[in-house]
Amino acid sequence: MNFDDSAEEASFRAAAGSWLSANKFDYRTSRTSENFFDAVRKWQLLKHEGGWGCLHWPKEYGGQDAAPIQTLIFAQEEQAAGMAMLSVANTITIGMAAATIMHCGNSQQKQRHLPRIARGEEVWCQLFSEPAAGSDLAGIKTRAVRDGDDWVINGQKVWTSYAQYSDYGILVARSDPSAAKHKGLTFFLVDMKSPGLEVRPIKQASGGSDFNEVYFDNVRIPDSNRVGEEGDGWRVSLTTLMNERAAVANIFPTDFEQVWNLARETPLNEGMAIEDSAVRSLLADWHVWSRGLKNFGMRLQSDMSQGKVPGPEASICKLMLGAQRQTYLSEALDLMDFGGPALSNSGDAGWHFAYLRVIANRIEGGSDEILRNIIGERVLGLPSEPRVDKNTPFNAIPTAL
Numbered sequence: 001m002n003f004d005d006s007a008e009e010a011s012f013r014a015a016a017g018s019w020l021s022a023n024k025f026d027y028r029t030s031r032t033s034e035n036f037f038d039a040v041r042k043w044q045l046l047k048h049e050g051g052w053g054c055l056h057w058p059k060e061y062g063g064q065d066a067a068p069i070q071t072l073i074f075a076q077e078e079q080a081a082g083m084a085m086l087s088v089a090n091t092i093t094i095g096m097a098a099a100t101i102m103h104c105g106n107s108q109q110k111q112r113h114l115p116r117i118a119r120g121e122e123v124w125c126q127l128f129s130e131p132a133a134g135s136d137l138a139g140i141k142t143r144a145v146r147d148g149d150d151w152v153i154n155g156q157k158v159w160t161s162y163a164q165y166s167d168y169g170i171l172v173a174r175s176d177p178s179a180a181k182h183k184g185l186t187f188f189l190v191d192m193k194s195p196g197l198e199v200r201p202i203k204q205a206s207g208g209s210d211f212n213e214v215y216f217d218n219v220r221i222p223d224s225n226r227v228g229e230e231g232d233g234w235r236v237s238l239t240t241l242m243n244e245r246a247a248v249a250n251i252f253p254t255d256f257e258q259v260w261n262l263a264r265e266t267p268l269n270e271g272m273a274i275e276d277s278a279v280r281s282l283l284a285d286w287h288v289w290s291r292g293l294k295n296f297g298m299r300l301q302s303d304m305s306q307g308k309v310p311g312p313e314a315s316i317c318k319l320m321l322g323a324q325r326q327t328y329l330s331e332a333l334d335l336m337d338f339g340g341p342a343l344s345n346s347g348d349a350g351w352h353f354a355y356l357r358v359i360a361n362r363i364e365g366g367s368d369e370i371l372r373n374i375i376g377e378r379v380l381g382l383p384s385e386p387r388v389d390k391n392t393p394f395n396a397i398p399t400a401l
């Protein structure tokens, strides 16, 4: 089988590569998150103006109607040009919020937001998780009460990544506490500058504040910002979650090339690590995994580019990637130790940061256990885990009080 680019793909790749070298800029000099998000917006606008933004979207919303393979080629070239980080930071905006609006929004919502997202004018956050409802998202307590043409929101969200830099958020709230937990939810688009909405950044051990608490105190949302019908919030949220799993699975590199290069550069015994049979066996194993994951990711990406909502299979990709990446990053750190102090103290904090960050990969967008449940029930058709509160009115569940 020939995996080389076709002539047409090669010329698309060359055009993408030359546009990227002419337009890339150094965003690493100003790494405070605020400036970083200025860079995220600037990069999105540059891509849009150059005809490379939101490639797989329809032209009417600011995309290019590009073929799935072109989206993939551009992403590969963007990675090679060192600019992928800026697009990864925009994943909640494009891969989740915009994807949900595209699938479930009405035409006025699409016209209002998608072109602005395409131009980098709007950054979005995801207001789903709450202190007592993460995996069990249908257990959220934030209330939405209809008042004339508005909804009034009260409650608290947590873990909201990048809320402090966001213009809008996708919000799921409980509109009918007397309905069963999955049936009393409604989905909204909320302006993050709304009166009564307060964002409180959470200080992380790393010193940064990637996520936040968000408080709603009588925040008013016009009914025109409701996505789907009243009480249809669970279905709309599932669209976001399926896109999230696929997007998260696709944005994290498998690290194979980096581990390979590390093995080539690391002295071990009398030679280099790559000559050691145990290391070679690990590399072979990792190569098989990373190639399989890459192909699986391409399949998901091509489904999404054709407008399909990723199915529960996306959970397989995310589950395998998180666990395998953690193993191999740990082995990479061991290799650096074999290389002695010169290598392990070489100042390359990237490996250490990646190893610490990969733990979050196994929680965000669905924890490993939840993904196993989804794969068991919805891919393999195994019996469901008991959900005793499924058909109980939410306000009759003891923990809902």
Ligand SMILES: Cc1cc2nc3c(=O)[nH]c(=O)nc-3n(C[C@H](O)[C@H](O)[C@H](O)COP(=O)(O)OP(=O)(O)OC[C@H]3O[C@@H](n4cnc5c(N)ncnc54)[C@H](O)[C@@H]3O)c2cc1C
Pocket: 125, 126, 127, 128, 129, 130, 131, 132, 133, 134, 135, 136, 158, 159, 160, 161, 162, 211, 360, 363, 364, 365, 366, 367, 368, 369, 370, 373
């Ligand atoms: C880096 C990061 C960024 C995030 N960003 C956002 C964001 O922007 N917006 C947002 O809304 N959320 C965000 N989240 C929240 C994330 O979606 C939740 O952390 C996740 O869904 C798990 O929920 P929880 O933290 O409440 O843990 P819990 O649901 O309390 O789970 C605790 C443990 O119990 C296990 N468990 C729970 N239920 C079951 C079950 N039925 N069967 C087996 N095991 C189970 C879990 O696997 C886990 O190990 C982010 C999380 C992280 C780590």
